[in-house]
Amino acid sequence: MTAEGRRPRLRDIADLVGISEAAASFALNGKPGVSEATRRRVLEVARELNWSPHPAARALTGAGSSTVGLVIARSAQDVGTELFFHRLMTGMQTVLSRRNYGLLFQVVGSVEEEIETCRRWQHEQRVDGVVLVDLRRDDPRPAAVAALGLPALIAGGPDPGGALPSVSIDDAAAMRAIMRHLKDTGHDRVAYLSGTASMLHVHRRIESFERTGRDLGFSDCRTLPTDFSAAAGAAVTESVLLGGPRPTALVYDNEVLAVAGVGVIRRHALRIPDDVAVVVWEDTPVCTALTPALTALRRDAVGFGADVAERLLELLAGEPAKDHEERVPSLIARASTLGTDR
Numbered sequence: 001m002t003a004e005g006r007r008p009r010l011r012d013i014a015d016l017v018g019i020s021e022a023a024a025s026f027a028l029n030g031k032p033g034v035s036e037a038t039r040r041r042v043l044e045v046a047r048e049l050n051w052s053p054h055p056a057a058r059a060l061t062g063a064g065s066s067t068v069g070l071v072i073a074r075s076a077q078d079v080g081t082e083l084f085f086h087r088l089m090t091g092m093q094t095v096l097s098r099r100n101y102g103l104l105f106q107v108v109g110s111v112e113e114e115i116e117t118c119r120r121w122q123h124e125q126r127v128d129g130v131v132l133v134d135l136r137r138d139d140p141r142p143a144a145v146a147a148l149g150l151p152a153l154i155a156g157g158p159d160p161g162g163a164l165p166s167v168s169i170d171d172a173a174a175m176r177a178i179m180r181h182l183k184d185t186g187h188d189r190v191a192y193l194s195g196t197a198s199m200l201h202v203h204r205r206i207e208s209f210e211r212t213g214r215d216l217g218f219s220d221c222r223t224l225p226t227d228f229s230a231a232a233g234a235a236v237t238e239s240v241l242l243g244g245p246r247p248t249a250l251v252y253d254n255e256v257l258a259v260a261g262v263g264v265i266r267r268h269a270l271r272i273p274d275d276v277a278v279v280v281w282e283d284t285p286v287c288t289a290l291t292p293a294l295t296a297l298r299r300d301a302v303g304f305g306a307d308v309a310e311r312l313l314e315l316l317a318g319e320p321a322k323d324h325e326e327r328v329p330s331l332i333a334r335a336s337t338l339g340t341d342r
Helices: 010-017 021-028 036-048 055-060 076-081 083-098 111-124 141-148 171-184 200-216 230-242 255-267 285-289 301-316
Strands: 067-073 102-108 129-132 152-155 189-194 220-225 249-252 277-280 295-298 330-332
Touching (some): 010 021, 010 036, 067 083, 083 301, 102 111, 111 141, 129 141, 129 301, 141 152, 171 200, 171 249, 171 277, 171 295, 171 330, 189 200, 189 230, 200 220, 220 230, 230 249, 230 255, 249 255, 255 285
Parallel strands (some): 067 102, 067 129, 129 152, 277 295
Antiparallel strands (some): 295 330
């Protein structure tokens, strides 16, 4: 701070050293045009004043914005109720803040709006790089963002087109763990209430669900798509319980679907897990607050977000673009599949 208690400006440094603002800027940014002695004096005064450049000024000088962007093309309600996104951003921000980076976050209604947002950010130099989530099948975003020349990383890849590097969660291995657990606990008919099938990670889960069901000899494995909402979770659960033969186990793609589904199961006076077992893809405090507690996958979304931020910062530092090793979630078995006595 200056003697007046305000944030120090470039003008303050220039006045104390006795040079122009332009010369002070050259010295701070390592540009030619000033002597080495002047450069050292400028840096010394900047440290004494605890000076740091304004983000907009850094962008104008080509020094970067010290900000990374995250756009999510979903409804605001989905983003607000699904704990995974909050944990992802918490993990990212934990790493970014240690490097004096900020996170610029925006929710939009479509993939096309997301591409336009990235284009605008790049044009305005608002961000140094972006993170893409919820990759779709035949997704246009990786190629579009790569064409902008904007450093980018996919959270939840890999990118089938190879345009961008990724940090991934092994959805296929996670689904295999669920199916083996259900087989070991005596189940033969399973329904998977999935998210939107156009999303690549959901597509991979569905493929693994059907393939593992065949490999393990389940007599009935049904996939029932939803839009991730509570209303869809309740409606699809209602339809599958009334249809025949009734599944002995239900797998829900997130905690929002699962909570809605449990409510329907109870309205039908069915017991969990004696009449129907329940597994949820995302382990949250809700899973242990319910009775019985829900068997769930623990993905460590905070750690995943930290990995995403670390890898993006590596890209911004000029390290080679490569995929990060996939994280494998662990299955936490609880009473909703084991029974209250286990």
